[in-house]
Amino acid sequence: MENELINIKNNAVSLILDAKDPDELEHIKLQFLGKSGQLTLVIKRLPKINPEKRREVGILANEVKESIESAIIEQEVRIKNQELGKRIKKIDVTDPGIRPPLGHLHLITQAIWEITSIFEKIGFGRVRYPEVEWDWYPFGALNFSENHPARDDWETFFIDAPPHPKYGPMLLTPHTSNGQIREMEKGKLPIKMLNIARCYRRQSDVSHTPMFHQFEGLAVNTSLSISNLKGVLEYFVKTYFGEERKSRIRPYHFEFTEPSFEVDVTCGVCLGRGCKLCKEGWLELGGAGMVHPQVLRNCKIDPEKHNGFAFGWGVERVLMMKEGIEIDDLRLLYSNKLEFLEQF
């Protein structure tokens, strides 16, 4: 009986290896493993043999069965691969693929994501505050004098609505600095805030759109310094623009910071040496400064105990300053020409 089993195995394996297609393989499977297949019939006889030998033969019969089964599976794979190979040779791989759908996110969204993730890593959490504001938030509380030019009709959009008895006229916020006041008046200290929002100013030309975006950073704690502000600026510049770009701060004047700075970044083309594009090697990024003590007081924060720094820059501006995106007219961003949007 052992010989019989070994013969069956040899026959089966050699037939399997010769099989050319799945049908033939199925036929061989039936011939040996089917209900009245050769191996099946032998196994059915097992109970009749000597009990002492039965166990040994039983093990052998099982081994034979497993060998045949695995030979069939292997041959199946081999046949399939051969068929696939034949098919592959017939296709033109230069034909276009069948793509999943793919749209585009607006450049501003892409920039906002990048900016947010850069600042989140050093603890600045994103917030959002009103775009339609009372004068107090973007002007009054920020120490702007009563007749500051920014409060003029020809610079800021005003809403046709009665003024608030305490907070003044209703307007469209011209910068994200209203977020400083909104954040501080909550009374939760310390603060590390990133406010990104739509802003509005009454101007329209190649480098200005009436609506634009700013991002505003604010940190308030017990002992912050110009050194800390520089640390954050430099971190942003290197992360966003690249390790090879440098930043510097220069004196400037803003109502709501003291001292106030203008932040410059080296030109991405000449890296600070000076070229036709940038002239002096540096490009202006935007304003920054140490929060003015009166602004803190306006938010019920004691400037003797706490101080802070803030910065507010244009999303469009940093986008333009990034190497590679040279958009000659900022208004293109909001023209919504799909031909333009689909480039990004």
Add this chain to the structure above:
Amino acid sequence: MQIKIVDSWLREFLETKASASEIARQLSLTSVSVGQTEPARYASAGVAGGKAGDDYTYDIEVTTNRPDLMSVAGIAKEATASLSGNGIAAKYIPPKTPKVAEGDISFPIEIKNDPKLVNRIMAVVLEVNIGKSPKEIANRLELSGIRSLNNLVDVTNYVMREIGHPAHVFDYDLLNTKEMIIRGSKKGEIITTLDGKEYRLLGGDIVADNGEGEIIDLLGIMGTANSVVNEKTKRILFFLDNNNPDRIRQTSMSLGIRTEAAIVNEKGVDPEFMELALKRGIELYQQIAQGKVVSKILDVYPNKPKTQTVKVSLEKINKIIGVGINPNIATEILQKLGFKVSAHLGFFKVEVPSERINDIKIEEDIIEEIARIYGYHRIPSIIPSFLSDKTIPYANNFYWEDRIKSALKYWGYTEVYTYSLVSEDLFDGPINNAIKLKNPLTSDMVYLRNTLVPSLLEVAENNKAKEIIKIFELANTYHKSQKARSTSHSTVSPSTVSSGRRTRSDRIGSGQNLPKEKLTLAGLIKKTGVSFFEVKGLIEALFDDLEIKNYKVKNRVEGGAEISIENENVGYIEILNSNLIDFEINFEILLKNATNKKVYKPLAKFPAVFEDITFVLDEAVSTQDVIEEISLQSFLIREVKLKDQFENARTFHIIYQAEDRNLTSKEVSEIREQVISAISSKFNARVK
């Protein structure tokens, strides 16, 4: 404020070996921004002399807090501090007040000043010969961007640029008055300025009146035609006035007269400059116009600036700058900038020079002076580490916004950003409900939009050439808030008001609220024969991704569909025509229902039984109703789906499953019979 400063002129007050570009660089880094220094070029062909390259001009942007830098002398003083603070030898040579012999007669005009309008007036009468200015003076003015006219006018401009205080010259004989009254103008008064233009005054402008109601000067801004010097002028009134800056700005802006005098005066100039400026002017008239002083010098000075002292500790200086500053260096910096400093026990008592008293008021102002000259580049960069370990919820609103935008992108939609401001045409509903701008820039941006869809339609319209458009926008829409309901609630606790906090009670108290800004998601498909179900499918997929299950889509009266979550309306799908479908969703309600929480259901231990039943149904019957009715028939029905529909037949795929046993065919067939009878009777249907 922009100002052009001539290098050779600057060096009359600044002794240094530093090159023009070095001076420019140091000023930019420590004081005011200097654009490129340029070799001098003479703008007007009428002026002879000076090859290009002989001289330089600095193009300087002076910040509004520093009107004291609107002069050659001011820049020289600042540059001295700036250069020497950075190790470059420099010395300031202050302009000397010339000795002037006054005339014999007393000042011939009685001036009635209003101290609310004018802080100081200085004036003198001279005999002069009118003519051209010498080349050196004319060239410097031209290089400074000021047109050279004649020696009489040129002196006023030369003095203004050199010393920093504006000046005016009248023809004394044309003036012909014994009296000059300084007053606010009346509304509607008409003047003709010396350039021949006529203006109707708005009232409150600072003017000089000759006592007979005739205006003879628009102070601080521009002279008038009736007293202007001309080729026949023999005697002049040289006149310096220091005015209320707010009045000057109001007049200058509303009349649109932006002379350099106005731009400087509206920022507030130091009246202490006036004596120097006047005497320097007299000296120049003597030198270039054969000037002879006729009268005594008049000085009306009601508002002398008060001296101002600021005290600041070294500790605070070091804390804010972030590095330790040597107190001797700090003292030296302040002294070079014109401050008087006394240091004692770690404190500095700093007396502010008169030209800076409007700018330097608090400790931080002094710290800025020290820090900027010390050099911002010398301060190390250290990221503050506090709050870096703050816990922030992962799935906040921004997370969902980003996730939904990504999903739409990968489902083939392109994001647009359109203006929040729209024209009347793009506003939805009665225009009286709109939030309107008081001062729009253009007629297509007047109202804050209350829906995004019209803006998206405009985008589709502007991209007509594209056959297929799939776009979306996620942005605020703006809605007028409800007015306070009744005045009986209008009492507000004083603490709430003074805290500046926008609390609920505060809002009711004020009777006014800011508009509601509602984050809104809208999208649009333009495609020939676009199917409603392509848009509905998008919303279903979106809701699925946000784990929102309990939503309903219903027919909308206007066509299309209405979407609700838990009976709260969340948005709509609108079929505009066979090629255009849009949708709009209230993003806030969406976020309220969105979740990342996943619930585990044990995997089924017993197999499900599937079957399809086809009903012939009237087209008025909604599929959703049939599905709900089938599902109601047995708790063993796990799921019902529409599998197929053809003409009036709809095939439903039903899954039966029990959690605790195999279902027998008998059980299934009983449920099936129940389903068939229920649907047949409820919807007047039959099985096909």
